Amino acid sequence: MFYVAAILICLSVAHTGGTHLLNPRFPRPKGPALKPQYSYDTKYFTQPVDHFSFTRTDTFDQRYLINMKYFEGTGGPIFLYTGNEGDITMFCDNTGFMWDIAPKFKALVVFAEHRYYGESMPYGKDSYKDPEHLGYLTAEQALADFARLITHLKASIPGAADSPVVAFGGSYGGMLAAWFRMKYPSSVIGSLAASAPVWQFEGLTPCGSSYSIITEDFQKGSPGCETYIHKSWDLLTQMGQTAAGREKLSSMFSLCSPLNTTTDVATMSSWLLSTWFNLAMVNYPYPASFLEPLPGWPVKEVCSLITASSNVLEGIAAGAMLYYNYTGQAPCLNIEESAVSSLGDLGWSFQFCSEMAMPSCTDGVHDMFPLQPWNLTTYISQCKSTWKVTPRPYWILQQFGGKNITAASNIIFSNGLLDPWSAGGVMESLSDSLVAITIADGAHHLDLRSSNPADPQSVIEAREQEVQIIREWLQDYYSSL
Numbered sequence: 001m002f003y004v005a006a007i008l009i010c011l012s013v014a015h016t017g018g019t020h021l022l023n024p025r026f027p028r029p030k031g032p033a034l035k036p037q038y039s040y041d042t043k044y045f046t047q048p049v050d051h052f053s054f055t056r057t058d059t060f061d062q063r064y065l066i067n068m069k070y071f072e073g074t075g076g077p078i079f080l081y082t083g084n085e086g087d088i089t090m091f092c093d094n095t096g097f098m099w100d101i102a103p104k105f106k107a108l109v110v111f112a113e114h115r116y117y118g119e120s121m122p123y124g125k126d127s128y129k130d131p132e133h134l135g136y137l138t139a140e141q142a143l144a145d146f147a148r149l150i151t152h153l154k155a156s157i158p159g160a161a162d163s164p165v166v167a168f169g170g171s172y173g174g175m176l177a178a179w180f181r182m183k184y185p186s187s188v189i190g191s192l193a194a195s196a197p198v199w200q201f202e203g204l205t206p207c208g209s210s211y212s213i214i215t216e217d218f219q220k221g222s223p224g225c226e227t228y229i230h231k232s233w234d235l236l237t238q239m240g241q242t243a244a245g246r247e248k249l250s251s252m253f254s255l256c257s258p259l260n261t262t263t264d265v266a267t268m269s270s271w272l273l274s275t276w277f278n279l280a281m282v283n284y285p286y287p288a289s290f291l292e293p294l295p296g297w298p299v300k301e302v303c304s305l306i307t308a309s310s311n312v313l314e315g316i317a318a319g320a321m322l323y324y325n326y327t328g329q330a331p332c333l334n335i336e337e338s339a340v341s342s343l344g345d346l347g348w349s350f351q352f353c354s355e356m357a358m359p360s361c362t363d364g365v366h367d368m369f370p371l372q373p374w375n376l377t378t379y380i381s382q383c384k385s386t387w388k389v390t391p392r393p394y395w396i397l398q399q400f401g402g403k404n405i406t407a408a409s410n411i412i413f414s415n416g417l418l419d420p421w422s423a424g425g426v427m428e429s430l431s432d433s434l435v436a437i438t439i440a441d442g443a444h445h446l447d448l449r450s451s452n453p454a455d456p457q458s459v460i461e462a463r464e465q466e467v468q469i470i471r472e473w474l475q476d477y478y479s480s481l
């Protein structure tokens, strides 16, 4: 594990002729959930490893979480969360919206785990061993898992045979929810795709847009904050040139391992960059613990520390300290933390290197980050050397229609304007039934979280609209029976 992880760091901090390649990850909470907030039964369903061939007959058990408490049978709806790149229990815990509305709809609640994550390992411990075993980690296979699971649930649960299914998902899970409705319209009557950057692909969205959004978030957090961060990269690199400078940096940031080389300093840069990216994603209005325990509006909190300092790097260190040590429990800060360190991250790294080729870049002009262009050639060659696979940057467009998706129907694309990933989202309605909902004060899929007294009006209204649309889908379904 550690060995592979060490190699993979080059993917996020890649140095090729001075070029860094960015591979921002969606927020994937550290799982599994320690104390589940909601009650459910854990079940397993046997799936073929390969849905699309008749010659490979291996199977595996897909985990799903199910709650039948609100379901009154006789065709009541099924709410299905299309699991993304992590342990499903964490997504279950952080998708309170489904739990909040399930009683009103008398819905059966199901959270389906994505293959190759959590406990749903097609080849057990060998799942990540080599490309041969990993090759079945694709969105298409995952969607087919969800479709078969639905068929199984409907066939086995009394009263569910005619139940309409509504899919929910956030982030990559939102992309899956949207694609599920496109590819399996007979399995699901509609989908809520929250913060789903379905257009963050080659040629559809400028690669730097999400970083411009982060920069605006920090500027709003405290004017001048973005300038401090902008200045910090060169200062960090300069100071990191000498052993004395690296020692000073290590103590200023209370690092767990001292910086020994300029490569370590580059790792640290990349760690800070992903820290700010993550912070922008979880800029929620109330204290939450999705990635790290944080206060409400954490960007504002971090920025006020940054701008209060007379020394740029000390301000940055104070900001990083708030992000990683809000609870006061961190003995030191670990710059390897954002590097690929767990199966969830490994899985996403593989997906990024196969079909999820989501271009990402910074230029230091339209954003507060160092110059890191997107270079398709570099990306492909790094993926080949890391995973022994050749990415297909245009495959997702071919497979899921790119921007030409008006033949689809009944999908809600919700996006928070504070969320970096809204850059690749569907921000305007494409038809009467492909509805875009924007949430002015929302970070990454805020609408999927449970309601909270500190919720801004914009998310309250978004959720009301979502409930109303889901109600209409259900009415249409029942009146067509």
Ligand SMILES: *[C@@H]1O[C@H](CO)[C@@H](O)[C@H](O)[C@H]1NC(C)=O
Binding pocket: 257, 258, 259, 260, 264
């Ligand atoms: C620097 O070297 C020390 C001693 O070998 C090691 O313990 C530490 O992990 C190194 N730091 C980094 C960031 O790799």
Ligand SMILES: *[C@@H]1O[C@H](CO)[C@@H](O)[C@H](O)[C@H]1NC(C)=O
Binding pocket: 254, 321, 325, 327, 328, 329, 330, 331, 332, 333
């Ligand atoms: C984290 O906060 C606690 C409480 O303020 C403090 O004692 C500790 O030194 C901090 N950790 C680091 C790495 O500075």
Ligand SMILES: *[C@@H]1O[C@H](CO)[C@@H](O)[C@H](O)[C@H]1NC(C)=O
Binding pocket: 016, 017, 373, 375, 376, 377, 378
């Ligand atoms: C991408 O990187 C390759 C190899 O380092 C280089 O030859 C090429 O010019 C770069 N392309 C762009 C568009 O920068």
Ligand SMILES: *[C@@H]1O[C@H](CO)[C@@H](O)[C@H](O)[C@H]1NC(C)=O
Binding pocket: 397, 401, 402, 403, 404
């Ligand atoms: C999408 O449709 C537009 C207009 O019809 C067309 O120009 C474009 O090539 C299509 N793109 C794809 C990926 O099919």
